[in-house]
Amino acid sequence: MKTNQQPRHILSLSGGKDSAALAFYMRDRVPEMEYVFHDTGKELPETIAYLGRLEALLGKPIHKSTVENGDFIGFDQLLKIYGGMLPSSHRRWCTRKMKLVPFERFIGNEFCYNYVGLRADENRDGYISQKPNIVPVYPFREDGLIKADIERILEESGLGMPPYTEWGRTRSGCFFCFYQQKIEWVRLKAAHPDLFEEAKAYEKPGKNAITTFYWCGNEPLAELEKPERMAQIIREHEVAKERARRNAPNKTLLNILGGVDDYEEKTGCLICQI
Template sequence: MELPFRHILSLSGGKDSAALAIYMRDRVPEMEYVFHDTGKELPETYEYLGRLEALLGKPIHKSTVENGDFIGFDQLLKIYGGMLPSNHRRWCTRMMKLKPFERFIGKDNCYNYVGLRADEKREGYISHKPNIKPLYPFIEDGLVKADIERILEESGLGMPPYTNWGRTRSGCFFCFYQQKIEWVRLKEAHPDLFEEAKAYEKPGKNATTVFYWCGDEPLEELEKPERMAQIVRDHAAAQERARNKATNRSLLHILGGVDDYEERNGCLICQL
């Protein structure tokens, strides 16, 4: 006998998954909501998810618990010998996002609702388990960035509050996919979290190499006033170049409100 399908929507703390939860709330009453908590999210993320939970009228399951124990970043970092994750060694995504997600589903059949928009050009399947079937309501219904922002505003939830100080994505406050301007903004908005991120940049217990969040640039160098000023100037210049190219934007960009310079790299399960 085939098992019935569960309906599960993963939340990252970002705008797209939050908007999708609101969009699907009355369409799929049996929807389950899950958040993969690393223990290193921004305080604004936790606050945003709390407000979303109240709006949905259902609890958001926290998945990063195994046998009653919280398995977050600090616990896993010890297992990996102090080796920080990077785009070449993304153990954080695999161990704190994907595996808890698959453990939450188990062997059940599942429709997994993914918040990819119709104006994005990237693949969105998060898990390759045969019992997990991805669905993309925004793509199917032709919804673009402007629609997502409208859904959030009309619901009263609004955009994630970390966007007010220049953060463009959800995920750990030390995510290696951050732009350098976001590191500057983090230091300005949350100097304590910047210091915590900086403290991780040290050799692992069996390592002779120091791992840095920003490639080969230590945060100790990035936070120097002259370097931060240069990053701010470089970012402003990049934005200006993007705006100057706006005359060649497609109709989709014009109608959909897509930011040409918005980076969409990163892990889908962390940042949608």
């Protein structure tokens, strides 16, 4: 796309570690960078606090697209529009409506470079805008930065890792995100029982699979939270973690002891969780 205007430079923050590290990495490389966050209204409180600290350390405003666009439709209203159909990996209207559309509205038709925090040691594709005026840029991939570099950048910046990693959550995004693993639901219940209850209240058993909406596959949270079921999930998680350790002999001691392992980082949404 050709334009006479100067391109905009936009970095979308998710509240995750990679986009936060990218913000520091690019701060002096692209001084005119605009930082933006698409708040779904269903984020973890830790995510909002983390972004507040990031904004203070960056010394630049983080635009809240969903507020600044002036036409934010919240999750609950959208859920009504979608007839009560909870989003899932194959009905992912949430990302489109609450992340991608606000992002595209924020940019309009102006030409922009969109900086994405995909790392060189990641092998995943993203769910990003396909508009021709929005050109993705992957500085970490281009410069060969891996997870250890991201952790170093965050440590040196004074920001550190997102606080939700302290209780074992591996991703930013909505507290009820269907990309969570079962162990993360168990941890959510322990860390934020009120949010677990809120997520549970959205679930609806139906007459058949098409009209039944649970966050976690075909297991309702009311079943998952039973003590014996949670104990089983924790046991299975420990076994999987041990297997991953044995299969990754080069893993650092820090990663092994850290409790939040790479194998937990399954594919999710780039715009929600990077």
